[in-house]
Amino acid sequence: MNRRQFMQTLAISAMTTQVPHIAHANLSPHSLIKPSRLKVGDTVGLINPASYIQRQDLEAIQKNLTALGLKVKVGKHVLDQYGYLAGTDINRAADVNAMFADDSIQAIFTARGGWGCNRILPLLNYDQMRSHPKILMGFSDITSLLLAVYTQSGVVSFHGPVGTSTWNPFTVDYLQRILFQGEAIALQNPVTVPVQTITSGKARGKLVGGNLSVLTAMLGSAYLPSWKQTILFIEEIDEEVYRIDRLLTQLKLAGILNQISGFIFGQCTHCEPKGTDNSLTLEQVLKDHIQPLGIPAWYGSMIGHIQDKFTLPIGLSVAIDATAGTIQLLESAVRV
Numbered sequence: 001m002n003r004r005q006f007m008q009t010l011a012i013s014a015m016t017t018q019v020p021h022i023a024h025a026n027l028s029p030h031s032l033i034k035p036s037r038l039k040v041g042d043t044v045g046l047i048n049p050a051s052y053i054q055r056q057d058l059e060a061i062q063k064n065l066t067a068l069g070l071k072v073k074v075g076k077h078v079l080d081q082y083g084y085l086a087g088t089d090i091n092r093a094a095d096v097n098a099m100f101a102d103d104s105i106q107a108i109f110t111a112r113g114g115w116g117c118n119r120i121l122p123l124l125n126y127d128q129m130r131s132h133p134k135i136l137m138g139f140s141d142i143t144s145l146l147l148a149v150y151t152q153s154g155v156v157s158f159h160g161p162v163g164t165s166t167w168n169p170f171t172v173d174y175l176q177r178i179l180f181q182g183e184a185i186a187l188q189n190p191v192t193v194p195v196q197t198i199t200s201g202k203a204r205g206k207l208v209g210g211n212l213s214v215l216t217a218m219l220g221s222a223y224l225p226s227w228k229q230t231i232l233f234i235e236e237i238d239e240e241v242y243r244i245d246r247l248l249t250q251l252k253l254a255g256i257l258n259q260i261s262g263f264i265f266g267q268c269t270h271c272e273p274k275g276t277d278n279s280l281t282l283e284q285v286l287k288d289h290i291q292p293l294g295i296p297a298w299y300g301s302m303i304g305h306i307q308d309k310f311t312l313p314i315g316l317s318v319a320i321d322a323t324a325g326t327i328q329l330l331e332s333a334v335r336v
Helices: 003-008 055-067 089-101 117-123 126-131 140-153 169-180 212-216 241-253 282-293
Strands: 043-047 071-074 107-110 135-138 157-159 186-188 196-199 202-211 230-237 262-269 297-299 312-314 317-321 326-329
Touching: 043 055, 043 089, 055 071, 089 107, 089 117, 089 126, 117 140, 126 140, 135 140, 140 157, 140 202, 140 212, 140 312, 196 282, 202 212, 202 262, 202 312, 212 230, 212 241, 241 282, 262 282, 282 297
Parallel strands: 043 071, 043 107, 107 135, 135 157, 202 230, 230 262, 262 297
Antiparallel strands: 157 312, 186 326, 196 297, 202 317, 317 326
């Protein structure tokens, strides 16, 4: 099943807290914590907090990470399966907590998305993450884990490839420059992939975002940050245009859109209208919701369920140019 089908099966059960944690919502802007940069020879922990994978997937992931010069320590429950989930909530959360507690691990990568991260958020030890900051990376359903870690612990997290992604030169280059070299680089589409400006202009703010439907499913929880002076980026897959409209409307009604300083829509993969019914275009929907905000905004950034993708540091200060479609990191995302 695809990510949206997993979301449609959502049935969040009552969850008992297995580890103590203290909510650190509305952290001060000065409490941002950067994890250490990656180096060749470092060990990364591989976890699977959402949907299950097969053994052949794990072997391919290990091969790709080894090609980056990294050692891989596989979480105890990475190959577990509980229905469409990669094991029980308690065991998936245990792998996350164990990797943050393990001093031999320098970074934590996720195997795949799907559905399941929202279920484990109350079971995570955010105080431990704050005292043992590490690179945590993924996208799609991993959005909720990335946002919760940033919101509750203040640690910069990274919206980037999962283990089952395509680890091609474009994707690997941005990952290495940000996570290994610690460069404060500008992220810009190749000339073959133009952007569509919604509202021109430049802005600065904290970069926050991820998958649109996953983020929207977190509304009302303690795991989303303050939206003031943020640059919101979103992406989506397998959602028809009217569903994108509905999700953006929900963000608007929740008071989020009128707080942000800038807006970036990445790629919407397989989001074309289906059937013969009349439909608005995605461009029309974005114009309806975003243009009245009067903030710099564009569509088409290399973010989402695509082969060539940026690595984006959540919580870091950036400057954007909606005409050029650029995201300029204003500082290194890692401690160098």
